[in-house]
Amino acid sequence: MTQTFLDVPPELGPIQMMLGEGLLRVEQRFDEQLASELLPVERLCAHVERYRGKMLRPALVMLSGLACGASGISEEHVTIAAVCEMVHMATLVHDDVLDEAENRRRGRTVNHLYGNEAAVILGDYLIAGAYHLCTSIGSVEAARAIGEVSMTLCGGELLQLHYRDDYSLDEATYFAILERKTAALIGVSCRLGAQLAGAAPAVQEALDRFGRRLGVAFQIQDDLLDLLGEERVVGKSVGKDLEKGKLTLPVLLHLGHLDPGERGSFLELLERAGEGDAAAAGELRDRLVSSGAVEAARARARTLVEEAREGLRAAPRGPAREMLDLMARAVVERRY
DSSP states (O other), X not given: OOOOOOOOOGGGHHHHHHHHHHHHHHHHHHHHHHXXXXXXXXXXXXXXXXXXXXXXXXXXXXXHHHHTTOSSOOHHHHHHHHHHHHHHHHHHHHHHHHHTOOEETTEEXXXXXXXXXXXXXXXXXXXXXXXXXXXXXXXXXXXXXXXXXXXXXXXXXXXXXXXXXXXXXXXXXXXXXXXXXXXXXXXXXXXXXXXXXXXXXXXXXXXXXXXXXXXXXXXXXXXXXXXXXXXXXXXXXXXXXXXXXXXXXXXXXXXXXXXXXXXXXXXXXXXXXXXXXXXXXXXXXXXXXXXXXXXXXXXXXXXHHHHHHHHGGGSOSSHXXXXXXXXXXXXXXXXX
């Protein structure tokens, strides 16, 4: 069942209902595409269905189309929404291998239950399924966009891997990673939704920018949840960024205000936390909160959300645009 982090007002009830029906169609399209006569493959695909959470990318595809004049949710929008979710699911499966994560969506990960080999191939199967499904709508532009964004996602992951345990990472590189590994696919989801509705190129670009800014803000909040959240609430393994040597925005902001002596002491604490020292991890979190680094990271995410909302002005006023605006505002307030 799809989770939601939205508190939708009554006046948006009809568009919420339309979106809910559209998401059910996306789930069906997703399942049909991945169906296999091979029992081990079918079992793995059934398990990955549990990874479905907020369905943010499919929702953005359909809402962007509706905001740009589509009279309803077309079959093409449903297909591209499923394609974007498949690409996203593939990244989740591969991320869990890289992070050695045991839990996601309050259940066991594929790699934990079936091993890294099965998880890697399943991720590849999802990507291949996404490309195959994308060709069914006959849009060269959509196929090119999905291929390009998939390469961008992989590039972002490789960039992040390069900077693991590298304390020279700066904010510019951190944001370059987020732009690639998270924001790019969210931006494409919005752009393709607008494109399939026949929106002008300028409107497509505006919605792409909306999605990209929203995506960066979403990932900053994800990083904060990994740092401060509880697994039972977040629904997946937490503390993985510290464990895997990934420097996130609150850590970078804190480091930026330390003198050389303080920096050395803090980096030692960071290393101990990454090695599994629970006391060190707790002290590190306390320092990031008390120094204002956590709140500064949240403020940066809020600024990005406000910039994203500005981009929505390119689309006509209406319930779908209001729902997109509501989703943007909810991104930095979510707890899972």
